[in-house]
Amino acid sequence: MVHLFLSKPDWNWDGGDNSVKQRISLLNDLESMILSLVVDHSRSEARLWLCKDVSGISSLSHMQQCELFLTLLRTSSQKRDLAAQILQMIFEKQPRKAGSILAKKSDMLEEFFRGSTRRILLWFSCFSGTSDMEHRKGAKAISQFAFMNRDICWEELEWKGKHGQSPAMVATKPHYFLDLDVEQTVENFLENVPEFWSSREFADTLKDGDILFLDMNFFINMFLRLMYKEDMEEIWKIINEFLMEESFSSLCSHLLITLNESELCVFLDLLTNFLDSNTKPKNSGDMCDYLEVILPRLNGMDSMDELLLLNTVVNRRRQLVQLLQEDEHREEKTKIKDIVQKICSLPENPNSLVPLIKEYSKKKVINLIKLLGLQSWALHYFMSEGYWASEDWESLFNSNGIRFRHAGKHELLHDKRLIDDSDSDSRRKKKAKHRKKRRKSTRDDRYVDDFADFDFEYNRMGFQSKESYWLLSTDGYSTSWSSEMENRGLQTTGGPQSVGDGGSGTSKNRHVMEERRSATTDDRRSHNR
Structure with a gap:
């Protein structure tokens, strides 16, 4: 979700009519392609995704x-x-x-x-x-x-x-x-x-x-x-x-699959009656929360196609990327890839979506949700295809105030003493004893040593020291990110959602992410970095 404001936007910024119109036009083209892919070719699968995500709604009482x-x-x-x-x-x-x-x-x-x-x-x-x-x-x-x-x-x-x-x-x-x-x-x-x-x-x-x-x-x-x-x-x-x-x-997992599409619409209509139309997305990281926002804003279920599209780009980004890898969708993949490259090649600005939000927030809110969902998925796909070089990601981190450090430059990773084969058995035992003792330490102490321990994790994961591995720190989280240059993707299995949601989960991508929640003071986090 990097393009969707990692840093605080300037709501007074207006990027000019041409850039907004160009972005909207490209997003509409992307919508048409995804709609065709999901609704016409993979409808039953998209319905299963929707049913599963509806089952994640948690706001209903037992009585409801x-x-x-x-x-x-x-x-x-x-x-x-x-x-x-x-x-x-x-x-x-x-x-x-x-x-x-x-x-x-x-x-x-x-x-x-x-x-x-x-x-x-x-x-x-x-x-x-x-x-x-x-x-x-x-x-x-x-x-x-x-x-x-x-x-x-x-x-x-x-x-x-x-x-x-x-x-x-x-x-x-x-x-x-x-x-x-x-x-x-x-x-x-x-x-x-x-x-x-x-x-x-x-x-x-x-x-x-x-x-x-x-x-x-x-x-x-x-x-x-x-x-x-x-x-x-x-x-x-x-x-x-x-x-x-x-x-x-x-109940949803067992019962919704028995309904045909018209009855599923009836169910969703009934469900909408129990959802608050003023609901806003929670900061829980649970993407199913977005359905509680989307459903009350769809007027009647005259647009099951639109709901399938929205749920796919908001909740099923990985599955959509995987769908494009299938042989029968080569033509769609080529067209979508071209559109995504154009979208992500537009002049970058931390406030690039401000005019878009301003314009559509005055109209039908569901259209704004859809465009932002498409923009988010476009970035997700862009990341999973590994179009950017390491320097581009570093520029993005810098522009959004995400502090990072090259794993390849971490001094402990190049300390010859750590890999000296002539070390005695007693020295290795001492280190093992030290690590065992450290694992028994308090949670706060372990977070202080997050980066100091990274050399051992780094080697166990089979990495080689490269300039394209980073240690990131943002909003109290310590996360290790890796991106193989140009042709590899980026994915996180943890960490703050505002940092990124990349990676398709396909065999083309290799990614290892680890999140640790820092409970230390700002001074300690600064020391780690």
């Missing part, structure tokens, strides 16, 4: 997120698909809640077992072979019900031996149930013992929800019927509780 998704569940044209996904989440994360519903509707499970040998055996064959172990699941239900109601169902028990077992015999030797022909017995119960399926014994074995995992799709469809045809209050209650308890991020 519950209201948002419940509204969709009751009004959306895709409400059944959405409800099915929510039910699956409940089954997987909180099966007991669904099990409590099944226990009240246990008679409906006749349909589940009828004609399915696999389901019957999986659920009802869990008889124990030892006296100190209980029967489990459906086996427990059959044994308990059979003893309690032996006058009406004992004859329906089918045994594998030559003769059946009496209740008295099985009561003293429960393992005899292992000789039960489970499949035939359950089929007999389905035909002749309807009381079993609504019994307390059978219902109790359903409460833990384990039965859901025998065939989750069956139970999802069963619950959907109870929700939308019978409007069963208990199911809506557990869904309401789940939507209150689950995180917004998790």
